Amino acid sequence: MNALAIFLGMVGPWQIGLIIVVILLLFGGKKIPELMKGLGSGIKEFKNAAKEDQPADSKKEEEK
Numbered sequence: 001m002n003a004l005a006i007f008l009g010m011v012g013p014w015q016i017g018l019i020i021v022v023i024l025l026l027f028g029g030k031k032i033p034e035l036m037k038g039l040g041s042g043i044k045e046f047k048n049a050a051k052e053d054q055p056a057d058s059k060k061e062e063e064k
Helices: 001-008 013-027 030-052 056-064
Strands: none
Touching: 001 030
16 A cells, blocks of 8 residues: 555656646547547446346345
């Protein structure tokens, strides 16, 4: 956990800006909205599948 705290402490605004610039250079400005839309729909699909996969007992508890 200490290593994680050290790593997160080293990430600052310049590093985040550099990461954003690299992503823009790799994918381009037009491709990023498509990637984010795909990522959002994937997360939504995963959540729906997780809800459907819950046991019957937990569904009854949520309805109460």
